[in-house]
Structures are given as structure tokens and as C-alpha cells.
Amino acid sequence: MEAIITTERRHFARVAFDAEAELTTTQERLKVRILDLSFKGALLQLPRNDVVKGGSPCLLEVQLSDLDVKIAMAGEVAHVQGDHAGILCRSIDIESITHLRRLIEINLGRPDLLERELKALISN
Numbered sequence: 559m560e561a562i563i564t565t566e567r568r569h570f571a572r573v574a575f576d577a578e579a580e581l582t583t584t585q586e587r588l589k590v591r592i593l594d595l596s597f598k599g600a601l602l603q604l605p606r607n608d609v610v611k612g613g614s615p616c617l618l619e620v621q622l623s624d625l626d627v628k629i630a631m632a633g634e635v636a637h638v639q640g641d642h643a644g645i646l647c648r649s650i651d652i653e654s655i656t657h658l659r660r661l662i663e664i665n666l667g668r669p670d671l672l673e674r675e676l677k678a679l680i681s682n
Contacts (some may be wrong), residue, residue, distance in 0.1 A: 563648065570574065572593075572594040572595065572596045572601070573595050573596065573599045573661065573662050573665045573666070574593065574594045574621075575592050575593070575594055575595045575622060575661070576591070576593070576650060577592045577621075578590070578591060578592070578621070578623075579591070579592050579593070579600075579602070579618055579619060579620040579621070580594055580602050580612075580618070580619045581602060581604075581610070581616055581617070581618050581643075581645075582613075582616060582617045582619075583610060583614045583616045583635070584614060584615060585611075585614070586608070586676075588604065588605055588609075589605065590602040590604055590605070590606050590618075590643075591603040591680060592620055593642070593659070595620070595629075595657065595658065595662075596662075597646060597647070597655075597659075597662070598647050599631070599633060599636065599646045599647045600608060600618055600631070600644075600645045600647075601644055601647045602618075602640060602643045602644075602645060603641055603642055603646075604638075604641045604642065604678070605614070605641075606641060608633050609635075610638055610643050611635065611638070612635050612636065612637050612638050613634060614634060614635045615634050616632070616633055616634060616635055616645060617630065617631070617633075617636060618630070618633065618645050620629050622657060622661075623637050623648065627657060628657070628671075629648040629650075629657050629658050629661075630650070630651065630665075631645070631647050631649070631650045631652045631654060632648055632649045632650070633646045633648045633649070636644050643667065
């Protein structure tokens with residue numbers, strides 16, 4: 559797993575994260591590749607022949623290690639462009655947000671940036 563930080567024009571820093579995950583929609587269950595994660599969602603690479611529709615409710619599960627450590631977020635498919643899909647996180651359990659916070663903290667490398675991210679998340 560490799561991680562890099564990008565911010566673009568977004569309110570939340572996106573941490574590049576190369577890992578496999580599972581995306582479950584009301585129509586199907588797909589093996590996907592995580593391209594980046596943030597407190598508000600993820601960018602995914604979809605399998606070539608699978609079609610996911612924008613606005614669809616979904617569950618994204620990211621296995622972090624061989625142990626039972628994972629991040630699970632419920633949300634919706636915000637957009638689909640070619641074989642990429644953006645997921646907007648609508649809810650996340652406490653254990654998952656703890657793991658995501660630690661992942662972002664490690665990759666941001668600056669506690670002040672993490673605090674800014676958390677304040678922005680709470681204010682939304």
C-alpha cells in the first residue's frame with residue numbers, strides 16, 4: 559500500500575491509497591481498487607466491464623491488513639467517469655473512522671493539518 563497526499567480544490571485532503579476493496583451497490587458486488595481516501599469519501603478504479611450508476615447507494619469496505627482491520631463506509635456513488643467512480647461517505651462507524659483517522663494522520667505528517675480536517679468534518 560502506497561500513500562501520497564493531494565488537496566486540489568477540495569475541503570478535505572485526499573490520501574492516495576493503493577489497495578483492493580469491495581463495493582456493494584443495490585445491483586452488484588464488485589472488487590475495486592482504491593485510488594485515494596478522505597474523511598468524506600473515496601476515488602475508485604472500477605473493473606472494466608462493470609457499470610455503476612451515479613446516485614446509487616453503496617457500501618465500501620477496505621481491508622487494511624490480514625487481520626480483521628477494515629474501513630467500512632456507507633454512502634453513494636457521487637460520479638462515474640470511465641472506469642473511475644467517486645464515493646461520497648454518508649456514514650461511517652467509530653472503528654472505521656478511527657482507522658481512517660490514523661491512516662490520514664500518518665500520511666499527512668502534520669498534526670495541525672489533521673486537526674483542520676477533523677474540524678472541517680465536524681462543521682459539515
